[in-house]
Structures are given as C-alpha cells and as structure tokens.
Amino acid sequence: MSARIRSWWGWGYEDAACSEGEVSGLGFAFGARFGVALSARAPRTLDSLELAPPRFAAPSALAHLMSDDRRLRAAHTYGKSYRDVVRGFHGELAHPPDRVAEPRTEADLVALLEFCEKERVAAIPYGAGSSVVGGVECDVGGSFRGALSIDLGAMDRVLEVDRVSRAARIQAGARGPVLEEQLKPHGYTLRHFPQSFEFSTLGGWLATRAGGHYATVYTHIDDLVESMRVVTPSGPSESRRLPGSGAGPSPDRLFLGSEGTLGVITEAWVRLQEPPRWRGSAGVRFSRYEEGVAATRAVAQSGLFPTNCRLLDGGEAALAAGAGVVGALLVLGFESADHPVGPWIERAVELCRAHGGELPGGIKLSDTRVGEKGRGGEVEAWRTTFLRAPYLRDALVRLGVIAETFETACTWRDFPALHAQIVSAVTDALTRICGAGAITCRFTHVYPDGPAPYFTVYAPGRFGSELSMWGEVKAAASEAILAAGGTITHHHAVGRDHRPYYDRQRPAPFAAALAAAKRALDPTGICNPGVLLPAP
C-alpha cells in the first residue's frame, strides 16, 4: 500500500483518480443536466506553488519525527471537503502546517505535545485527513508561533483481541482497511464503514463521532467503544474496559466528539462483530415521498433494527440506484452472523406495504455458506461505488462543478418542515447564485424518534468563484437547519467550518463547561485551537 501515491489536493490515490475520459464523460453529463458547457482544468502542480517556510525549527531530539517536506506539508494543509479540494486544486495553500510529525509511539506523541506547549506551537491531530469540516487545518491565529500537524498514521496496529468479549484494542492511527486486515485472521470485523473508510482512522472516527455502517442501534462509532486512551497535555486519560457503567458522567463521552481539542486519542478498545452470514435486502418503491417517510418511520419504530434503512428521494434514487422516476426508494437490509433474517425483513416489508410501498424485485435472502457469491459480489459492487464517490468529486472540481454534501438529524415530527425549508433555501440559493443546480436527500441513519437526512448538492460553478458561491449555499442550508430544529451535523463533526452554527446550537452553560474542561486538560490551549471553541 505504501507504494501508492496519495493526491496532495484531491481525495485518494493518484492511480485511482478518474481518467481524462471519465472526466469528459462527467462534464458532458453534468453540462447537459445544467444546460451549460463544462470543460476540465488541471490542478496547479505542486512544483509551481510557493509554501511559506516553517516558522519554527525541529528540535534535535525530535528531528527524526518531524518533516518539512513540501508534498507532506501541502497534503496536510486541508481535509477533503469540497472547499478543501477546491483550494488545493487552485493551489491556495496559505496556511500549511509548518512541519508534519509522525509519532511512532505514545512516548513520541507526549514529547511532541511537550514541545508544542513549550514553544507555543499549535498541535493539530491528523488521522488520515478526510475531515470535511476544517478539522485538521493549521490557520490557528496569531497567538501561536506556528502549527504542527501530528499524523498518527504510524500508530496503526491492532494490539490485542479479546475473543471472549469480542473486542479489540487498536491504535488510533489505523485506517479502516488497515484495521480490518488485521482483524480478519481473528475472524472478526469492526464493521464501521463510513464513506471515508479508506482514508479515515479509528482515532478520527472517535474524535468526530463518525457515523458508520449500521442504520440503527450502533449508528455512531460511539456505540462501539468500550474504553479509550487519550494523551492530554495534562497526562494520559484511560478509561476502564466496561461494557456499560453508571459511575458518574461517562469519561469516554467527553472525549468522543472532542475533535482533538482536549488531547490526542491514542488507542481504544472497540466492540467487534463476526462477519455476517445471513443477509436480507429489498428495494421498496413509493410513488409519494411522504409515504416513504411514513414507512421508514414505522420500520425505525418497530424494534426490528435493520442494518440498512436508507430512504432515497427521487433524485437520489435516479442517481444512485438508477431507479427511474419514483417518489422514494427505501433500501432495506438486514444482516446477521447468528440467524437467518427472513422474519425480520418480511415484517419490515409488511410495514412498508402498509404505507403504499411496492417491491418490484421482491425480498432477496442470502446465506454466504450456500454459495450465493452473487450477493457478495453485489454488495462489493455497491461498496466500491460508495467508496469511489469522492474520486468523482475531484473530477467535478476539475470541471468547475460545485459538489458537496451536508447532513443533520431531527425528530420525525419536525422532518417534513425541515426538509421543505432546506430544499427551498438551497434551491433558491442555487438559482440565485449558480443559475441552476440540484439538491437530493437520503436518510443515512434512522432512530425511533427521527431520521438523519443527508443532502447532496450539485451546481455549475465558476472557476475562481466556487468557494464564495458554495459558501452562500452552505450558509443558506445551515441557517435552514438551525431554524428547523436540526443539528448542524449528525456525523460530519464541527471543525472550524461549522463553528458559528455549533455555537448557536450548543447550550451556553455546556459551552462554559467544555471550555473549562479544556483549560483543565490543555492549559496552554495548543490542542487544535479554533475547533469547537474559540482559538486563544
């Protein structure tokens, strides 16, 4: 894997980027959709860019852990939001990290944090850099001498597997494929598959409360954590391995979602699964979107706990599943390593039918031990498409197309108004700013009391103005979310980008408590300044 080169400006491996032919094809398709002519440009080359020189020297004791390599600094400048990719594409790297550190051990990390405290350097934890909210940026303000990006990628080992309790102790820098590869020989899987799977780490998931594979019950990585170890400037914090506890407020829940502001997560015990043997899936079509919502709510409140429960609106259905014209498409899936899931999916489908759903393809049941390789292949194909989407976004950036997603969660009662207000606000903004565009919606996760809707926006941008154009659309969407009672993020985190809205959403006393907790753990304020709380 180390032989593959990762793009310094776009999503993933350079050898997996869209070919020029694919880019042209996308340009043709999106151009036709928006009634404009699109042509691709090339990103600035790294060689053509001037990076500001590092503002601090590497101390000799830590020199072997730090690098000022141009490519490394450029690649660690941003995460992978649309905004980030556009800035990288245009070569706007105003605030690269002064140096990039790669600790190999916790002792290395402690030494790096001590250096940062002593030298007043901001410490920016970096997992695999796929933040879409400005969570790994180094524009930390004037009160720091500089910024050190601390890449945990070398701490990527599965340290211990407890087969009896079905749990593993894993280092925070392990990317999705890297930890799954190590769990496989033990016969287990974490089954946490965010879209960023390839380029995100356990530590990043924990720090941002990432949403994963399970549409119900274990929706966030939070639910798969047994204990965590966090290196704070005030010392390491390690919670006991406990399946459940009621001893005071949960220590882990303070660090889950702390986004590097309280310290750096170094390892965690996480709950594992056996690979599923039995699967059931169905695509349920509804002629009216409202029927699809009502059916999904019924399934979410049924106690059946589907693994997949993804309601796509008409636009998503056409785009992602080639489903033609429908009001909504519910992609239902159950899986189990323990039992056939027939009774589960049959009841879920019954609920859907009672709300007007139709199943042209029926229910598909499979058992991996009786040779239904076709199912596995289909799932693999879906996963490949799912994981490939960010590569397509790079191509769209090259075409000047605005392409971004945002997500929220709200109660079932509030959803119709929230959906209408967001679609209306974004459509108005797109028309005004871009002259055209589309917004689609799917549910990524569902709860008994409400869904987590995920919106995708595409619009024709103008090269050089993409950021301000998208900024206006994003502001309109964010205002609509807050006004309609949603959360500014369900699983993309807060970072620097969502801060103004997070500040309004968060209860003021909790903000004061969190700021006080940060002062206690990070008295000099070096840990990811500007994220969650104001930079000093």
Place this chain on the structure above:
Amino acid sequence: MSARIRSWWGWGYEDAACSEGEVSGLGFAFGARFGVALSARAPRTLDSLELAPPRFAAPSALAHLMSDDRRLRAAHTYGKSYRDVVRGFHGELAHPPDRVAEPRTEADLVALLEFCEKERVAAIPYGAGSSVVGGVECDVGGSFRGALSIDLGAMDRVLEVDRVSRAARIQAGARGPVLEEQLKPHGYTLRHFPQSFEFSTLGGWLATRAGGHYATVYTHIDDLVESMRVVTPSGPSESRRLPGSGAGPSPDRLFLGSEGTLGVITEAWVRLQEPPRWRGSAGVRFSRYEEGVAATRAVAQSGLFPTNCRLLDGGEAALAAGAGVVGALLVLGFESADHPVGPWIERAVELCRAHGGELPGGIKLSDTRVGEKGRGGEVEAWRTTFLRAPYLRDALVRLGVIAETFETACTWRDFPALHAQIVSAVTDALTRICGAGAITCRFTHVYPDGPAPYFTVYAPGRFGSELSMWGEVKAAASEAILAAGGTITHHHAVGRDHRPYYDRQRPAPFAAALAAAKRALDPTGICNPGVLLPAP
C-alpha cells in the same frame, strides 16, 4: 395517593409495610437459614428523636416553598440504602436537612438556588429519595451554613406528547407511576421500570444513569433521552431535541450521571414505547453455572436483543423463582408492540440448548389481544414481587439481618475471575464478621462485550453493630470489584458512599475536567457538595 403516608425511615408507604406476622415469618426463615434466633425490634418513633434546629431562616419571599416540619426533615435525611434504613431505624439523624423546599415551577427553583448561593447553603436535589449511595444526604461539611433539601416532587407533569416522534416532555419530579399514569391516555409508556419505580423520579433516573427494564440495547435511561433541561447556578442549559447528533461532545452526556453536582434537571424529552402486545418467555436451566454464563453470552452477542435476559445463580434461582437446585436459571423474555416474537425467542433458546440449557416449561408465547390474561397476570405478579422486595428489607432491618445489594459490569473475559473474587471476598468477610451469610448473583443487563452482575448479600447482624459489620463487607466487595476490573457501579450511581472507589476508577484527567466543568457551572460549589467530587 397523597393520602398514603410514607415511612420516614423505611422504604415505602406505611400501609404497605410487612405485617408483624410477616416479620415473624421472615425471622423464622432467615434464623433457620443462618442457625441463629432472630427477633424483631421496632424502629425509634419520630417523636422520641431530637432534630438539630435549622441553621438558617427561610427568607420571606421563599417561605411558602420551604418547611422545617420534623417529619419532612427526618424523611429527607437519607436515601434508602441498607445503611440509610438502619440509621433511620435506630434514630440516628445527625445531619437532617435544615429545611425542605418544594419548588412548583422552574422560577421557584432558580430563586431557591440563588438563595443558596447568597447564603452559602448547600442545595441537595431530591427526587423521591430512593438513592442507595448516599446521593441525597445533607452532611455537607463545615464550609456551608446549612443544607436545603430541594424536593422536585411537585414538578411532576407530562407537559407535551409528540405522537409522531413517539416522545414526551416530562418534568423531572414525576415518579414512575405518576408519569406512566399520564402517558397511558396517549397510548404510550416509557417502560423504565427500576426496582425503585414507585419511589424514584425521571430527574433522579437521569441524574444517576438509572438502569431500567430493557436487558439489552436501552439498558440505561441515557438511551431513552432526546434532550434535557438543567437549571445550573450559571443559568439553564437546554439541549435540542435530537434523535442523534455528532456536534461535539454530547451536552446531555455531561449531565447524565452528574448526580445533582452541576445543577438540577427540571425536564427532559424522552423516547416512548407502545405497550407490548406480543411476548415470549422461557426459563432455561443449566446444571453448571458456567454453562449458563456461556449461553447468556451467546444470546447477548447474537443481535437478538432480548428485553429480559436475567441469569440467576443457584441461590438467586431458589430465592426468587423457587427453582430448586440448579447451576443457573436464565429468565429470557422478548416483547414487541409490532410483531410476534416467536422467531426471536426460538433462536435464543436454540443458543441456550447448544450450551446445555434445558427448558422444562418450554417457550411461552402470548398476544394480549387474544385474551391471554394469564400471562399479564403472571407478569404483574412478578412485578409486584419485584417492587415489594424493598419492603421486605425494612422487615429484615427490624430483625437485625444485614440485607443489601451491589452491582457492577465487566467484560465476559473478566467475569469468571471477577465473580470468583467477589464471592470469595464477601464470603470470607461474612464468615469473619457475621459468622454466617449468603451472597447470590444475577445479571440485570447484558451487553455483547460483558454482563452487569448484581449481587445480593444476607447475613445475621448484631443490633447496633450492623453498620460497621456491613461496612466491612461492602469494603471487601468494592475492593474486589476494582481489583477485578469492574465498575464500582453499573446503575446505582456514586453518591457519597462510592466516592473513594469512584475516585480510583475515574481517569485523573477526566476528574480534573469534571471539576473544572463544575466550577464553571456552579462557581460557589453549592450543588450537592461531596457527591462525585470533594466538598469545598
């Protein structure tokens, strides 16, 4: 209900206390069990006790909310642990609250907290007083002028029901039966049934992370909360109603388990259920305890999510279920308002059989709509026995019998050693201190990665020495729990009694963060001093 008089020293309503005949019967049974003669004594009468006079006056503006009634002060002196009931029984009321306040509105509560801050009076939030960990005590140390017990009982209304999202906004002072009574006309239930159901409140459950009805998934009240409102000395904190979120560390999770140290919870939006229509239950016997543990682990890891999954050891099985001599008895239950649960329980039973389980009574399936009143009656009978247990404890106290419970949670891997070490430590202590005694174990909740074992201890005590005798046993049990990797509490909370062990269990940086959060929200430190953190 207001007409019934609640015991000032023992568990519940005076008219529900054990009759003298029942007390004698218990004395005979326990005496025979331990080979001693037991005779019942009467508690001190309230009239015979001297209570220290209140150390502060009620200000005229708040006089209508405060009382110095002797009975009220005595009844608010302790919670309902064994230690509390013994102290009440002997008339040891060294630190009663100086006054008892009963706010009717949030404005009342704000005024009371302002008074406490101004006058340096400790504010001790009181739900229905069934803390078993010293959570509502008023022995707050010399840095306060006195202590005000703030009884939330008058704030007990269901304020709003959202049928679409299946959630309700409920005031914190509502006791279990009071809130269920109000939800019933809407066709919903919270289904949170701790053993203290009759004498505990929503606010108390939230403040202590109470464990409830569900053996899996929704094990704690934490999992049923959508948003909370907390009045802190620094102002009210109200989170958004969100089914899920990833916007920073969860505000609710800071207040869940805060045990009144950060402020007073005044209301919450909680998730509701429809009353279950379909039920399935089975009693599975194992000749060896280890087989029962292995079977329970298999069920807990199966993804079947039973509502009840209570593994009783031989002693518990004989005591609670009259099951005769067995190694273990697994009480399995599934329930649903949506679908018959046959396939679920059948698979769970299959797993149990694979681990040596036998079902002399088979699987019982029921549907409330087809007239199986017998099942409802049996469940009701079980619930009555369950809720009656604390009344029996009062009788045992009158007999000088030590009777108490404690609980923990640990991984499946650690459980055999933890169980052995606790049983050995407690048995040794009982033999040494009491000359006899018994310890039994059941699982109240189970997780994929471990169980929550709940221990019950009975032993012959000596009148006047019960507290020191039990103190030694409890210390032995608590040391064994910590040494074996458990938590000092799974759902009984920390209070003042578990503090020394909680302090050792809690990561030091988290303790610093929590203390800092408290200083931010409660700068004068009036909120339940001595709980979770040292009193000033």
